[in-house]
Amino acid sequence: MRVAALYDVHGNVRALEAVLADVGEVDAFVFGGDLIAGAWPRSTLELALSLGERAHFIRGNWERILVEPRDHPLEASPAKPPTPGGQTASPSATPGAGAALLR
Numbered sequence: 218m219r220v221a222a223l224y225d226v227h228g229n230v231r232a233l234e235a236v237l238a239d240v241g242e243v244d245a246f247v248f249g250g251d252l253i254a255g256a257w258p259r260s261t262l263e264l265a266l267s268l269g270e271r272a273h274f275i276r277g278n279w280e281r282i283l284v285e286p287r288d289h290p291l292e293a294s295p296a297k298p299p300t301p302g303g304q305t306a307s308p309s310a311t312p313g314a315g316a317a318l319l320r
Contacts, residue, residue, distance in 0.1 A: 225277075226265075228255020233264055239276045242270065250277020 221243045226233050246268050253262050265272055276284075 220245045222247045224249035228258045228261045230257040230261040236243045249275045254279035
């Protein structure tokens with residue numbers, strides 16, 4: 218079985234397209250978190266989902282922010298969302314990457 222492990226795509230659908238074109242025949246794709254937070258969240262997710270049953274997902278910190286707001290420090294402190302490294306940042310330094318996906 219040939220598995221492609223893809224981590225930290227961060228909504229970069231162009232890079233994901235390039236990797237998928239280059240990887241060749243693969244039995245399974247594992248997306249290891251932080252797939253959607255970035256420039257093109259919706260199209261990145263759609264492309265990953267288009268892989269069907271071959272796609273497997275591990276939730277990263279940015280996916281937790283989007284789908285588990287009650288379990289994340291973002292709820293307690295909306296003015297200072299965490300950065301990917303776990304530190305807090307000012308709102309102006311952290312783009313609302315998931316906003317388009319949630320609309």
